[in-house]
Structures are given as C-alpha cells and as structure tokens.
Amino acid sequence: MSKGLLIVLSGPSGVGKGTVCNALRGKMDNLVYSVSATTRVPRIGEENGVNYFFKSHDEFKYMMENEQLLEYAEYVGNYYGTPRDFVEDTLQSGKDIILEIEVQGALKVKEKFPEGIFIFLLPPSLDELKDRICGRGTETQATIDHRLSVAVDEIGLVGHYDYAVVNDQIDQACKRIESIVIAEHCKVRG
Ligand SMILES: Nc1ncnc2c1ncn2[C@@H]1O[C@H](COP(=O)(O)OP(=O)(O)OP(=O)(O)O)[C@@H](O)[C@H]1O
Numbered sequence: 001m002s003k004g005l006l007i008v009l010s011g012p013s014g015v016g017k018g019t020v021c022n023a024l025r026g027k028m029d030n031l032v033y034s035v036s037a038t039t040r041v042p043r044i045g046e047e048n049g050v051n052y053f054f055k056s057h058d059e060f061k062y063m064m065e066n067e068q069l070l071e072y073a074e075y076v077g078n079y080y081g082t083p084r085d086f087v088e089d090t091l092q093s094g095k096d097i098i099l100e101i102e103v104q105g106a107l108k109v110k111e112k113f114p115e116g117i118f119i120f121l122l123p124p125s126l127d128e129l130k131d132r133i134c135g136r137g138t139e140t141q142a143t144i145d146h147r148l149s150v151a152v153d154e155i156g157l158v159g160h161y162d163y164a165v166v167n168d169q170i171d172q173a174c175k176r177i178e179s180i181v182i183a184e185h186c187k188v189r190g
C-alpha cells in the first residue's frame with residue numbers, strides 16, 4: 001500500500017485555517033486531521049482531544065523531551081506541537097493527514113518531510129485579516145495586536161511553501177486545496 005500525503009496548512013492567525021479545515025472534513029474522505037497539543041487555555045466550546053490536547057507546561061515539556069512531537073513552536077506566549085505517532089501511523093495506513101500549524105513549525109516539518117505538501121493560506125488583504133481575527137471574538141486586544149504584529153513576517157515566508165491559496169471565500173479556498181491534493185496524488189514520483 002502506498003503511504004498517504006502529509007499536508008501542511010499554515011497562514012497567519014485569523015486567516016481561516018480552522019474554518020477551511022472544518023469545511024474540508026465533509027469533502028475529502030481520505031483526509032485525517034492532526035490534533036495538536038498546546039499549553040494555551042481552552043476557548044469556550046473547545047474540547048480536549050477534539051480541538052487540541054490541552055496540556056500543562058510540565059506535560060508539554062515531557063512530550064518535547066521524550067520526542068513525542070514531530071515539531072513544536074512557541075507562538076505568542078503558548079506552546080503548540082504535533083503528536084508524532086499519530087502522523088506517522090496515519091501516513092503508514094495510506095491515509096492523507098493535514099496539519100494546521102503556524103509557520104515556524106511548518107518549516108521544521110519541511111526539514112523532516114521535504115516530500116510533504118506545504119500550503120499557505122493568504123487573506124484577501126491585511127484589513128480583512130484584522131476584521132476576521134477581531135470578529136472571531138476569542139482574543140483579548142493585546143493578543144490580537146500581538147498576532148497581527150507577527151502576521152506580516154509570517155506572510156513574508158510564503159516563498160517556502162509549495163502553494164499559496166487566497167481564502168477569499170471558504171468554498172473557493174476548499175476547492176483550490178482539494179484540487180492541489182488531487183493533483184499531488186496524480187504526480188509521478190521518482
Ligand atoms: N473566507 C472567509 N470569509 C469570511 N470570514 C472568514 C473566512 N474564513 C474564515 N472566516 C472567519 O474568520 C475568523 C477566523 O477564522 P479561523 O478561526 O478559521 O482562523 P485561523 O486561521 O484558524 O485562526 P488561528 O490561527 O488564530 O487559529 C472566523 O470568525 C471565521 O468564521
């Protein structure tokens with residue numbers, strides 16, 4: 001059986017990564033979603049094991065030190081990391097897996113899995129990005145400001161990715177990502 005594809009979806013906070021991933025759920029049968037570990041406190045409505053594995057700093061440190069994470073990064077005051085075994089087992093089973101992660105982590109994954117498919121989700125404009133992150137209503141003003149302040153540098157790293165997809169409309173962004181995955185499955189690999 002051939003291995004699945006490792007797909008990384010990155011982009012600045014508020015661009016719509018989570019929204020697009022949720023919308024893809026009903027559309028792509030062979031696609032599995034990686035659930036990350038984080039030290040961030042849960043938002044209202046978030047569930048442990050569904051949105052994230054919510055960890056204390058000590059628990060996260062244990063995962064880091066025991067090589068349980070494929071990658072991790074500190075982002076705006078919290079740690080985030082991708083559980084390694086789940087990714088490797090999913091790929092081995094022939095299913096595709098999508099990692100919704102920020103840019104530092106994505107670049108670390110690229111070092112380990114250069115054969116992965118790296119997709120950067122772009123906002124239609126910086127004003128729209130600001131409106132989206134403010135409109136979500138989950139962050140304090142200080143956190144919004146911090147996240148927006150790193151967004152410009154993050155967007156500057158788009159050249160490290162294989163594909164750039166503008167999230168102007170959710171269904172259009174999903175179609176573009178579906179098309180990329182279909183094309184990657186058709187690719188002749190050496
Ligand atoms: N194409 C779109 N048009 C308008 N609003 C959108 C679009 N995509 C997402 N949104 C909205 O933008 C907000 C941010 O989306 P989302 O939480 O998915 O972003 P994210 O990139 O996952 O953010 P973070 O990195 O902070 O987790 C949400 O309120 C969502 O409903």
Ligand SMILES: Nc1nc2c(ncn2[C@@H]2O[C@H](COP(=O)(O)O)[C@@H](O)[C@H]2O)c(=O)[nH]1
Pocket residue numbers: 011012013017036037040071072073075080081082083100101102103104105106
């Ligand atoms: N490097 C990693 N980044 C991750 C991971 N899981 C999520 N993220 C990214 O963190 C920011 C903030 O997320 P939020 O839920 O607090 O808004 C966002 O860009 C996520 O995509 C991970 O495992 N590794």
